[in-house]
Amino acid sequence: xxxxxxxxxxxxxxxxxxxxxxxxxxxxxxxxxxxxxxxxxxxxxxxxxxxxxxxxxxxxxxxxxxxxxxxxxxxxxxxxxxxxxxxxxxxxxxxxxxxxxxxxxxxxxxxxxxx
Amino acid sequence: xxxxxxxxxxxxxxxxxxxxxxxxxxxxxxxxxxxxxxxxxxxxxxxxxxxxxxxxxxxxxxxxxxxxxxxxxxxxxxxxxxxxxxxxxxxxxxxxxxxxxxxxxxxxxx
Numbered sequence: 001x002x003x004x005x006x007x008x009x010x011x012x013x014x015x016x017x018x019x020x021x022x023x024x025x026x027x028x029x030x031x032x033x034x035x036x037x038x039x040x041x042x043x044x045x046x047x048x049x050x051x052x053x054x055x056x057x058x059x060x061x062x063x064x065x066x067x068x069x070x071x072x073x074x075x076x077x078x079x080x081x082x083x084x085x086x087x088x089x090x091x092x093x094x095x096x097x098x099x100x101x102x103x104x105x106x107x108x109x110x111x112x113x114x115x
Numbered sequence: 116x117x118x119x120x121x122x123x124x125x126x127x128x129x130x131x132x133x134x135x136x137x138x139x140x141x142x143x144x145x146x147x148x149x150x151x152x153x154x155x156x157x158x159x160x161x162x163x164x165x166x167x168x169x170x171x172x173x174x175x176x177x178x179x180x181x182x183x184x185x186x187x188x189x190x191x192x193x194x195x196x197x198x199x200x201x202x203x204x205x206x207x208x209x210x211x212x213x214x215x216x217x218x219x220x221x222x223x224x225x
Contacts, residue, residue: 035214044118045153045161045204047214059212062116095160100214101151102206103172105160 002026002104004096009109016086016113022079022096022106030054030074032099036081038092039108046092049081050100064090086113119144119205119217126223127195135220137188137205143215145186149208152181152190156201165190192222200224 008020022034035050049060049070058070069082079096091113098104120138127133137144137152144150152165163172165181168188178193188207192199205217 037216044219045155045206045216047206047216050214061213100149100208101163101166102153102161103163103166105162107160 002098004098004104004106006094006096006106006109009094009111011112011114012086013115014087014113017082017084018086018111020081020083020094020096020109020111022081024077024079024098027098027104029072029077034070034072034079035097035100035102036068036070036079037095037097037102037105038090038111039095040089040092043092048094051079083111086111088113116143116209116211116213116215119207119215121203121205121217121220123218124221124223126225127192128225129195129197131195132191132193133195133222134192135190135203135205135222137190137207137217139186139188139207139215141186142210143207144183144188146210147208148183150181150183150188151206152179152188153204153206154199154201155204161204195222195224197224 005023036048051058051070067085071080093108095108096106125133150168153161155161168183169181
């Protein structure tokens with residue numbers, strides 16, 4: 001069935017880096033734009049970034065621009081989020097989602113930024 | 116980009132109807148029909164329930180409906196059921212080629 005599975009979350013110190021991955025299955029990954037969305041504990045959803053189907057076009061929210069980079073490998077059916085210069089404000093569950101309607105979501109991976 | 120404005124909570128008894136508003140600006144909701152709605156029960160990932168203002172994905176009950184007027188989109192749940200108790204979020208495409216979510220609304224079934 002159509003599925004997205006995130007991985008790579010964990011505990012990281014302020015100023016550190018982390019790379020999240022999202023493995024897609026059950027659909028033709030290369031046909032879809034893909035997105036990252038996060039949710040801080042007890043807070044609402046925040047759109048982070050999206051990437052076009054061929055990977056040539058990307059957009060990031062102002063809150064992460066210059067620190068986070070979205071990328072994809074269509075041969076591996078995988079989406080990535082490279083996160084640098086992390087701060088406590090980046091602590092959240094990070095979801096990958098299909099398309100820009102976000103019609104399919106993964107289960108999320110928790111990122112905690114703390115010393 | 117500021118979050119779209121939703122009421123913190125709405126309540127209704129089983130069988131009643133509730134409506135959640137989602138207010139943006141002419142740079143997002145008011146200028147594009149790319150408004151979506153998501154349902155998030157506690158401890159789970161969000162689920163798409165409305166796309167392009169008023170369209171329901173396959174499998175979403177007909178009691179969920181969406182509309183838009185000016186800078187405000189709305190989600191109506193008719194015939195409220197206990198299983199509808201969840202957080203609901205709207206989202207819109209923006210003039211900056213980005214996306215923005217609403218502040219979220221908790222639906223309480225009395």
